[in-house]
Amino acid sequence: MSTTISIERPILTKDELLVAWQGHRKLTRRVIEIFPEKDLFNFSIGGMRPFAELCREIIAVAAGSMQQIVTGNIRPLEECMPEVQEKADILESWDQTTDIINTSWSQIQPERFREEISLFGAYNMSVIGIIQYAIDNEIHHRGQGYVYLRALGIEPPFFWERF
Amino acid sequence: MSTTISIERPILTKDELLVAWQGHRKLTRRVIEIFPEKDLFNFSIGGMRPFAELCREIIAVAAGSMQQIVTGNIRPLEECMPEVQEKADILESWDQTTDIINTSWSQIQPERFREEISLFGAYNMSVIGIIQYAIDNEIHHRGQGYVYLRALGIEPPFFWERF
Numbered sequence: 001m002s003t004t005i006s007i008e009r010p011i012l013t014k015d016e017l018l019v020a021w022q023g024h025r026k027l028t029r030r031v032i033e034i035f036p037e038k039d040l041f042n043f044s045i046g047g048m049r050p051f052a053e054l055c056r057e058i059i060a061v062a063a064g065s066m067q068q069i070v071t072g073n074i075r076p077l078e079e080c081m082p083e084v085q086e087k088a089d090i091l092e093s094w095d096q097t098t099d100i101i102n103t104s105w106s107q108i109q110p111e112r113f114r115e116e117i118s119l120f121g122a123y124n125m126s127v128i129g130i131i132q133y134a135i136d137n138e139i140h141h142r143g144q145g146y147v148y149l150r151a152l153g154i155e156p157p158f159f160w161e162r163f
Numbered sequence: 164m165s166t167t168i169s170i171e172r173p174i175l176t177k178d179e180l181l182v183a184w185q186g187h188r189k190l191t192r193r194v195i196e197i198f199p200e201k202d203l204f205n206f207s208i209g210g211m212r213p214f215a216e217l218c219r220e221i222i223a224v225a226a227g228s229m230q231q232i233v234t235g236n237i238r239p240l241e242e243c244m245p246e247v248q249e250k251a252d253i254l255e256s257w258d259q260t261t262d263i264i265n266t267s268w269s270q271i272q273p274e275r276f277r278e279e280i281s282l283f284g285a286y287n288m289s290v291i292g293i294i295q296y297a298i299d300n301e302i303h304h305r306g307q308g309y310v311y312l313r314a315l316g317i318e319p320p321f322f323w324e325r326f
Binding site for chain 2: 010011012013016017020024045046047110111113128132136137139142144147148149150152153159
């Protein structure tokens, strides 16, 4: 008697998803670096938030969600937003978030990716859904940062600079 | 004698990736619909392309890459761009692309996702890398469309409207 087990080869592994995310974060870091200090905090179009505020949200979503997934401690999104006064503060918080993601990643077992949690005590989402949201939201806001830079006459980095 | 096989549960299945992509495409379609006809083709910020041109690229990347992956026929990106004169043309091409993606998806076996191809005869990428690029590039340009809408005094749809 023989048994056939059908296994779908993963189209994307956990490690590959981390590389994709951190690649996007390297590009966003370049966008932060290229912004003139004052425009980072003051420039906006159509009543939108300045890029520094978008970065605070990106950092809060990334670091806050990873910490909640690993520890189970729920904090509201607003409390996860870093206090920043200047570009150097954003970059420092950005790099701390890089470490938080990498450290958390090894503690999240693959079988947890379908687990639902109440993110920030407000949004019921699966772990994979949260990670997809964090990445997609960063790409979305970074794209807006590209328009701000173009409006300021500054050429943004190439979209494929993920290294 | 017993054999232990260790299988990492997929963090994301092929079907789930399709749902995520088409969800993003539904949101982008809403953004196209909400654009005033003339601004879709003429409005821009900082020398960037109007949103209609960004949509032509998004359509070409999605439809062109799916068709190449399935048929093996290589066409340059430029040849995959739809001819569009008005918003209705973009929406029609958008919906045709929805069908092309769905039809192609069932023809791409999971084991092909790591296969490398020369996309548009110009870019050596894996199938999963191409799909990630298509989704990420759409989110990036749609985020730019959000800024155009805000600059025009128009409220864009919520980022989570993927249904």
